[in-house]
Amino acid sequence: MFAVYAESFSPDDPLSGMVVGERPEPDVPDGWTTVEVKAASLNHHDLWTLRGVGIKQEQLPMIVGCDAAGIDEDGNEVVVHSVISDPGFSGADETLDPKRSLLSERYQGTFAERVTVPRRNVVPKPASLSFEEAACLPTAWLTAYRMLFVQGGCKPGDVVLVQGAGGGVSTALISLARAGGLKVLVTSREEGKRQRALELGAHEAYETGQRLPTTVDAVMETVGQATWLHSIRSLRVGGTLVTTGATSGNMPADMGLTRIFFLQLKVIGSTMGTRGELASLTSMLDATGVRPVIDRVLPMDQAREGFEAMASGDLFGKVVFTR
Incomplete structure (x- = not known):
């Protein structure tokens, strides 16, 4: 065959x-x-x-x-x-x-x-x-569904940050989060991808690493090394980071450990x-x-x-x- x-x-x-x-x-x-x-x-x-x-x-x-x-x-x-x-x-x-x-x-x-x-x-x-x-x-959409609603425990009204708009998992996260009643923020290095993310349903789009105007309830992290510290810094007290990939590498120079324990952040892995x-x-x-x-x-x-x-x-x- x-x-x-x-x-x-x-x-x-x-x-x-x-x-x-x-x-x-x-x-x-x-x-x-x-x-x-x-x-x-x-x-x-x-x-x-x-x-x-x-x-x-x-x-x-x-x-x-x-x-x-x-x-x-x-x-x-x-x-x-x-x-x-x-x-x-x-x-x-x-x-x-x-x-x-x-x-x-x-x-x-x-x-x-x-x-x-x-x-x-x-x-x-x-x-x-x-x-x-x-x-x-x-794979991609099931991964996004589990990240948001099972491991992340997101509920209507929550604010979620999706790192790295554009890939299969990221576009699924945007669409499912919006359909689930969440406020969706995204990041991307490319202006074109930020614009398309907004058209897809994201409420706000920012350059990768740009400081957000508010902290968020949860971050969906698929990028890894390049965005990890920004993800940690973007969370509210007691917020949740769900990680399912590390396409940019898995060894950030600064893991943000002090912020994780002081703000009692939750870091949760998610697979499929x-x-x-x-x-x-x-x-x-x-x-x-x-x-x-x-x-x-x-x-x-x-x-x-x-x-x-x-x-x-x-x-x-x-x-x-x-x-």
Whole structure:
């Protein structure tokens, strides 16, 4: 079958190891199902895979991709939940399973004609969402939903700062926060991205690092090193910082520890989300009419163009591949 896969790793030139070609049909273990992929979306995780992060040499070749929407064996339109928990895990929150993995880490990913997943890992796709829109949800949008409403505990009327407007998670945070009744502040180095964030629903937009006119209840932090101290300084007493990434690095020169303990700030990590949260997210979009921001839709055989755009940062929203 057609697929986009990693044949080798390169930390400095990740796309050099990517191949667009043919792979064998996926295995279907007991209790798993095959989904015919109609659309799949690109994440930073896919670039990290090509750099050799989270995957071992002996697992190559590996089909990349975490996110997909398609049709299952019974003809149902579904969204694929990409967190694969260990068969022996009995907890309610599979993101807390120490043996969990994502598609394209231990199991073949979604940038292919077909993908296999445990039957429990498919969630019904609302008819109101296109396959392209639904394919944006399982990683970036689910991450944003959990950051805001589960880990961050945000509620209507709260003021939230989103660092680094423009990426898939950031645009999801803006849209979901606005739909959830929050006041949304954003930062970006680029004037064009600040303007687009305002058009998307942000109330105020500032240059990266600019002092805000007021402190905020919560900060959604995906940038890391470049914005960390600004995030800490932007929080009110007792405020919450939710972190889910460090695209600019993970070693700030000043962690703001004195401010953290003196102001009793909460710093909370967040990773992906549960199947139940994915179902709640799809229901929220179905009810509110909020839709993912899609930067571009490309045929899967043009995947290299999408990867190049993500590597350069030349995006506002999600890259989606279709079959």
